[in-house]
Amino acid sequence: MKYFLKPVIATCLMALVYASNGQNLRETLLQMENTFDVDYPVNENIRYIHKVVNNLNLYYFANVGSGIEEARVILRGDLHLDSWDPHSGSRQKLATIRINNNLSGLSKTQVNLNLNPFQSIFYVEAEN
Helix, strand or coil: CCCCHHHHHHHHHHHHHHHCCCCCHHHHHHHHCCCCCEECCCCCCEEEEEEEECCEEEEEEEECCCCCEEEEEEEECCCCEEEECCCCCCEEECCCEEEECCCCCCEEEEEEEEECCCCEEEEEECCC
16 A cells, blocks of 8 residues: 555545544544645746654745745644745745644744745744
8 A cells, every 4th residue: 555545545534433422524624634735826927845853844835837826835734934946046024824623733924925936935944
């Protein structure tokens, strides 16, 4: 069995067990809220890489298209991020919005991605 199917099957089995007490299966799955580490609307011009280095998240976003690209990006976890521009060398604190799911206890961070044609950017988790 492919490794990426195991978490999906485990989640479904857990949901069935939790739902056996009469709770709606859909409600149970929503409470569990498995989420991607990076989520944004489908866009063929936006590419990303996510790595964890020394327990800090590092995200690289690139616009591979010839137009301006804007997207609301959701990142898993409660993150404080800095924006690093590899083209200019500038660094600045990134404005973020925290999103909490009271049912699952999962936190997410929303950021607005704005990239000029063929531009890239790093989002680096700030050390506490």
